[in-house]
Amino acid sequence: MKRQLTTALAGALCVVTMNAQPKLSATNIDEVIAAMTLEEKAQLLVGGGNDSFVGSGAMLGHQQKLVAGAAGTTVGIPRLGIPETCVADGPAGVHIDAKRKNDPNDYSATGFPIGTCLASTWNTELVRQVGEAIGNETLEFGVDVILGPGMNLHRSPLCGRNFEYYSEDPFVTGAIGTAMVQGIQSQGVGVSAKHYAVNSQESDRTRVDERVSQRALRELYLRGFEKMVRESQPWTLMSAYNLVNGEYAQGNKDLLTSVLRQDWGFRGIVMTDWIGKRDRLPTEREVAAGNDLLMPGYPAQVEDIVKAVKAGRLDIKDVDRNVRNMLEYIVKTPRFKGYKYTSKPDMKVHAAITRQSANEGIVLLKNNGALPWNVALQSAALDQRSLATNGAQEGRLQGKNPQPIKTVALFGVNSYDFFSGGLGSGAVNVPYVVDMVQGLKNIGVSTTPTLTEIYSRYVPYARAKLKADKNPMMWFLDQGQPKLDEIEITDRCVAHEVKEADAAIITIGRQAGEGMDRQIEGEFNLSQREKDMIFRVSDAFHAAGKPVIVIINSGSVMETASWRDRADAILVAWQPGMEGGNSVADVLTGRVCPSGRLTMTWPIAATDHPSTQNFPQGYDAYTFNEMLGWGSPIKGRDYTSHDEDIYVGYRYFDTFRREVAYPFGYGLSYTTFGYSNLKVKNIKDGQVEVSVTVKNTGTVSGKEVAQVYVTAPKGTLEKPAQELKAFAKTRELKPGESQQLVMTIPVRDLASFDEAGSQWLADGGQYTFRVGASSRDIRLTAAAKVSRYTEQVSNALAPRQPLNLLKQ
Numbered sequence: 001m002k003r004q005l006t007t008a009l010a011g012a013l014c015v016v017t018m019n020a021q022p023k024l025s026a027t028n029i030d031e032v033i034a035a036m037t038l039e040e041k042a043q044l045l046v047g048g049g050n051d052s053f054v055g056s057g058a059m060l061g062h063q064q065k066l067v068a069g070a071a072g073t074t075v076g077i078p079r080l081g082i083p084e085t086c087v088a089d090g091p092a093g094v095h096i097d098a099k100r101k102n103d104p105n106d107y108s109a110t111g112f113p114i115g116t117c118l119a120s121t122w123n124t125e126l127v128r129q130v131g132e133a134i135g136n137e138t139l140e141f142g143v144d145v146i147l148g149p150g151m152n153l154h155r156s157p158l159c160g161r162n163f164e165y166y167s168e169d170p171f172v173t174g175a176i177g178t179a180m181v182q183g184i185q186s187q188g189v190g191v192s193a194k195h196y197a198v199n200s201q202e203s204d205r206t207r208v209d210e211r212v213s214q215r216a217l218r219e220l221y222l223r224g225f226e227k228m229v230r231e232s233q234p235w236t237l238m239s240a241y242n243l244v245n246g247e248y249a250q251g252n253k254d255l256l257t258s259v260l261r262q263d264w265g266f267r268g269i270v271m272t273d274w275i276g277k278r279d280r281l282p283t284e285r286e287v288a289a290g291n292d293l294l295m296p297g298y299p300a301q302v303e304d305i306v307k308a309v310k311a312g313r314l315d316i317k318d319v320d321r322n323v324r325n326m327l328e329y330i331v332k333t334p335r336f337k338g339y340k341y342t343s344k345p346d347m348k349v350h351a352a353i354t355r356q357s358a359n360e361g362i363v364l365l366k367n368n369g370a371l372p373w374n375v376a377l378q379s380a381a382l383d384q385r386s387l388a389t390n391g392a393q394e395g396r397l398q399g400k401n402p403q404p405i406k407t408v409a410l411f412g413v414n415s416y417d418f419f420s421g422g423l424g425s426g427a428v429n430v431p432y433v434v435d436m437v438q439g440l441k442n443i444g445v446s447t448t449p450t451l452t453e454i455y456s457r458y459v460p461y462a463r464a465k466l467k468a469d470k471n472p473m474m475w476f477l478d479q480g481q482p483k484l485d486e487i488e489i490t491d492r493c494v495a496h497e498v499k500e501a502d503a504a505i506i507t508i509g510r511q512a513g514e515g516m517d518r519q520i521e522g523e524f525n526l527s528q529r530e531k532d533m534i535f536r537v538s539d540a541f542h543a544a545g546k547p548v549i550v551i552i553n554s555g556s557v558m559e560t561a562s563w564r565d566r567a568d569a570i571l572v573a574w575q576p577g578m579e580g581g582n583s584v585a586d587v588l589t590g591r592v593c594p595s596g597r598l599t600m601t602w603p604i605a606a607t608d609h610p611s612t613q614n615f616p617q618g619y620d621a622y623t624f625n626e627m628l629g630w631g632s633p634i635k636g637r638d639y640t641s642h643d644e645d646i647y648v649g650y651r652y653f654d655t656f657r658r659e660v661a662y663p664f665g666y667g668l669s670y671t672t673f674g675y676s677n678l679k680v681k682n683i684k685d686g687q688v689e690v691s692v693t694v695k696n697t698g699t700v701s702g703k704e705v706a707q708v709y710v711t712a713p714k715g716t717l718e719k720p721a722q723e724l725k726a727f728a729k730t731r732e733l734k735p736g737e738s739q740q741l742v743m744t745i746p747v748r749d750l751a752s753f754d755e756a757g758s759q760w761l762a763d764g765g766q767y768t769f770r771v772g773a774s775s776r777d778i779r780l781t782a783a784a785k786v787s788r789y790t791e792q793v794s795n796a797l798a799p800r801q802p803l804n805l806l807k808q
């Protein structure tokens with residue numbers, strides 16, 4: 001009897017304990033929240049970093065838990081069946097350690113093309129495929145969320161992280177971002193779209209106040225995020241370090257809750273960018289504002305949350321809301337589902353996707369007939385099968401360059417140290433990078449022996465020297481390939497090379513990354529050594545009747561106007577991923593007909609951008625200013641005024657008719673295209689349909705990007721001269737072949753943000769639809785009447801104090 005009683009009691013106790021310890025499933029989230037202690041709830045809202053995450057390390061993942069080299073983890077609560085999850089950078093591939101302690105295996109990941117290169121494809125289907133491949137590597141390396149895509153706008157050509165972002169235009173940003181998120185998330189892993197919002201500069205990014213009008217915010221800086229959130233429901237978003245109009249983005253409820261969740265319907269989690277406990281922003285404000293996860297996470301933040309709830313400074317309802325969001329995220333993760341990852345994604349397949357996507361992102365800026373090369377005469381080394389299937393080969397012999405190119409003199413250190421991607425968290429630990437020597441070799445073109453030897457010996461020396469000389473402030477140089485100094489190219493050296501080569505290639509590399517912006521001198525502009533190299537090489541090669549091709553291996557824009565006359569062809573290869581040299585060679589030979597188009601204006605001078613006058617220039621200046629002006633806010637460091645307001649990029653250059661080096665949307669092809677049959681009609685549900693026929697009128701196969709710019713009638717609000725509202729890329733068209741492109745524009749997309757009425761407003765009237773090959777190459781226009789459209793939204797994000805912008 002006694003024994004029976006004991007057993008019954010034990011059973012009852014067991015039931016009680018079981019009730020208090022439900023194991024997390026997709027259907028018992030309420031029950032789990034009810035079973036959690038306050039301490040457990042607080043812990044779930046703070047990442048699994050620790051107090052050693054200080055200084056620069058706090059801003060870059062070097063996590064050893066779960067997956068070595070990942071950026072961070074969330075904390076598990078085993079008694080409730082809540083696993084840890086793992087997040088890794090992004091965005092150009094999975095950023096994890098390639099080597100692990102006491103482990104002979106290699107965990108290198110594929111280096112895909114950087115953001116600007118992918119966006120320059122204007123091919124959302126291709127970007128989706130890249131997303132699928134990145135998602136697959138995320139899954140197979142045991143990571144739950146990849147920290148990307150980067151969705152900030154190229155407000156200034158000097159921003160150090162433009163390479164991770166897509167464009168100066170919010171529509172392109174939203175369209176490419178949507179494709180990327182859909183591709184990645186189709187693999188059952190998540191993204192963290194970043195940095196929300198207005199992280200437009202790297203200098204003093206953790207304390208700069210971005211002062212920007214409510215209209216520019218809604219219409220430009222948030223609009224790409226909005227499109228992507230509405231169309232792809234990212235699992236997570238990352239809140240930015242900077243302030244927006246006097247308030248930290250990470251403490252800004254308007255941004256993180258009113259706009260993001262209430263206006264746009266975001267259902268994922270918001271995690272902070274990697275700063276841990278902030279000096280001037282109380283933890284409870286971050287939690288209440290709508291950051292579900294504080295990263296990388298400090299134990300002190302857990303205590304802060306517990307204390308704030310107990311002291312009544314933080315509502316437990318806010319904590320529970322965030323905990324629910326976290327649990328809803330966790331049940332979706334591969335780690336929760338027990339996915340058995342292999343750490344062995346199919347790198348060969350992904351290398352092919354990398355090569356192909358970079359092929360389409362490369363932009364041909366100039367071509368006087370030097371390209372494509374006459375490879376038909378040296379076809380022995382070519383892969384005939386890929387030529388035949390590509391279709392781009394017809395007419396290759398009709399270029400103005402009939403001489404076969406057998407040997408090339410390769411100048412510029414980046415010909416030999418080709419940049420796959422950028423620096424900092426955006427870098428990927430890749431297994432290899434195909435440089436130009438290898439890329440040319442693979443198409444049967446050799447490089448001149450002396451020059452190749454000089455540079456090949458120089459590169460390892462310069463790498464070692466850079467390591468020894470490195471400024472410890474530049475911690476991010478350890479991540480990725482930092483820029484090595486150019487070597488001086490003398491007239492004698494060139495005179496020697498010109499005799500041995502059929503053509504010269506000069507690669508001009510630019511590197512940038514998180515934590516630092518670019519300088520005008522030597523970074524946007526050429527350095528003296530680079531200028532000398534271009535001038536000496538072009539003098540000698542042109543005197544011998546031999547072509548000079550410049551390859552720009554940079555994540556973003558640079559100066560071209562002062563030297564472009566010296567080049568017969570200029571290719572912007574961007575940082576095209578680890579297959580770089582092969583991707584460039586494909587375009588040089590015409591195996592691929594270039595179809596990349598610029599997603600940002602290339603100005604003549606950096607100062608032509610109105611944002612430049614409000615853009616910080618150089619850290620030394622700050623230290624000096626800081627000494628002199630301690631106490632008073634310093635422009636560019638403590639605040640940045642967006643005086644240009646909505647006139648960012650081509651919106652400025654086209655409205656105020658300023659000359660540019662290369663306009664937004666620009667890019668040459670080896671063929672030509674005709675546009676006809678433009679029709680614009682109103683269709684159901686407040687949508688406008690634009691259709692146009694594009695015909696290949698040239699002699700080789702190729703793809704074209706039709707861009708639709710819209711000019712609004714004069715109305716209530718001042719508007720830019722034109723804005724991109726749709727685009728479409730053709731399939732590969734054979735000579736003589738046509739394709740009809742049909743694009744749909746929701747009338748909502750024609751609206752601007754009307755601050756006075758807190759509404760989206762499109763005035764009624766005649767709109768002009770201008771279709772062309774760039775913002776300055778409009779081929780056809782048509783007008784259509786559009787009825788007035790308004791949509792009331794919250795007045796969130798109205799600046800709390802007047803902004804000192806130009807127009808006021």
Ligand code: BGC
Nearest residue numbers: 059060061071089147274425
């Ligand atoms: C960067 C983020 C990155 C994070 C984790 C931060 O410093 O701004 O883009 O995802 O570090 O490495």
